[in-house]
Structure formats: structure tokens, C-alpha cells
Amino acid sequence: MNNDKCCSCPESLAMATVPKQEWCEPYDFETALMEGTIFPCLNMPFFKADKGESNLKTTALSGTPAEADREAKMIELSTISFAINDLTLYLDTHPDCKEGLTLFKELLNKRLDLLAEFAGKFYPLTQISMITGKPDSCCYDWGEGPMPWEGGNI
């Protein structure tokens, strides 16, 4: 208000600026979960972090065939759900981005199906997936399936 004649540059003095991210083609969603973002342009790894080896594959798929099957489905659900998490923050600051919105809706649909499938085959992870995946449930029970922190999440 008072200092508009002292500087003709477009940027403000005494202020920092962060450039807005442009849409960039996402990773495949399993890579995205391992890297911590779906956007290659935002992936800036630390030199002491392990590169690329998929921990999802090496530590999962152990135990009985039924457990391995459940873990594989959980990995699929986690990759799709994480892509949705990352896209949510992107859309918060890019609400009109067509590419982002199209992918967002596609993944939300896929996640609904996966939650229902998981509930039907194993146990419900959310209350809503109880009616979409296991409508004939005779109980609502924390005793079904492992606790998330027990390592039963993969």
C-alpha cells in the first residue's frame, strides 16, 4: 500500500514463493506407495534410503495360502487407497484439474469394489463395506482379522 513505488518487480519483497505443481503422469500405483507419492516430479529421495526394491513383495505373501491371498488383496487395496490420498491433496490445491479428477473418480470406484470384495472374502475394514461386501453378516466384531498394527495389514 505504501511501498508500491519502490519496486517494480512482480514478486513481493519479504515473501517466499512456491511454484504451483503442474500435472505429471503418475507412477504405477504400487511404485507410488513404495516411493510415497504418485507424482514422479515430487519424488526427491534421500541418499540413505533404499532404492526401488519392493518391500511389499518381499515381506508379504508369507504364511498359509489363505493368508497370502488376504495379503495380496490388502496390498492392492492399499495401493489404490494411497493413490487416492495423494490425489486428494493435489485436488485440494488444483480443484479444476481434469486429469486429476478423472483419475480420482476412477480410483474411488475401484476402491469401493475392493473394500466390498475384501469384506466378502475376509472381514470388513469399514462399516460401509460390511453392507456392500458382507450383507448377511451375523455380527460386527473386532475379533475378525488381525489388528492393523499386528502386521496383518499386508
Next chain:
Amino acid sequence: MWSYEKRLQFPVKIKNTCPKTAQLIISQYGGPDGELSASMRYLAQRYSMPVKKVGGLLTDIGTEEINHMEIICAMVYQLTKNLTPEQAKTAGFDAYYIDHTTGLWPQAAAGVPFTALEFQSKGDAMADLFEDLAAEQKARTVYDNLLRVIDDPDVKAPLKFLRAREIVHFQRFGEALEMTKEKMDNKNLYFFNAEFDKNMYKQTL
């Protein structure tokens, strides 16, 4: 309103007991730049944000930080769940064990209990967004420090994931700062406080 989903955002499956590692990682639960502090910071700041979309972003990132707190707690839990009394004597974890056994309690790596003094809610959009940008950088530094001294790949994978999220959140807070500035006079962004002097902010819309 929140609802719970019975899984972690990133899988944690740690095979080897290591109380020393647990004692370091617990800092991201209750330490100065930890995930609990992060979620409380963003969820506290959102109410008075002048730009609706920024309040929304703070809600979404604050919610994600709760997921991260759960990941950190799962790591500490798995690193100590089969602890023997002999292992409980491990330097660094021994004092924690005496007070909490292997229960989860929010504290920093050096034993300082979680405190709201670790974060700020200043009621000024500029001050708060810069606090948030700095918070993401400080949390990234802690993950760098952890990744430098920890070798177990089961522990490194979730740490690497959590570190990457700090950078993404920094970018989003930067974009939130730009959205907030858009509606102000860029020659003097400090002429009024957009959260308190609401009428002045509205006039500039």
C-alpha cells in the same frame, strides 16, 4: 467427524525386535517434529483460516498425519512386542521400560513428554502457513537422521514413505500460501491479518 478404517496407510511388518530403534523412532510419535504434533497443529489451525480451500487442505493433511502417527506407533510396537527382560536393559530403552513397560506413550527420543508447546496456532494465515512449511522440513530432517542410522529394511521402508510425504505436504502448503496471497495486495502482505481483520480481507476479494 472421523471414521476408522482397519488398516495402516503403509504396511508395517517388522520381524526383528530392536528396543534401541524403537527408542529412536518414538520421537516421531511424541517428539517436537512428530506426527502427533503435526496432526494437532493442522487440525487446530484450520478453524480460522480465511481461505476455505486452505482450511480443507489443513483438514486433509491433519487427517493424513493421524495415519502417520498410527504407522509410527505400529513400528514401535512391533520392535518391542517380543522384548525379553534382558533386552529391556538396552541403553536408551531401559528408562522407558521402567515407566511404560512396552506400552505406547508419546515422548521424544530424549525422553521429553509430548507437549503442545511443540507447535503453534497463531491465528494469522501467513505465520501459520510458514509454521507448517517449516514443520514439514523439520520432520523430513528427523526421517533423514533415522534413515542414516537404521539398517533394517523392514524399518527403512515405512520411514522412506513417511519422509516422502513431508516433501509432498511442503509443496501443498506452498500452494496454499499462494492461494492465500492471491486475494491480498502483493506489495504489502502484512497490511492486515487476514484471519483477524476479516472485513479487510473480504474487501480485497
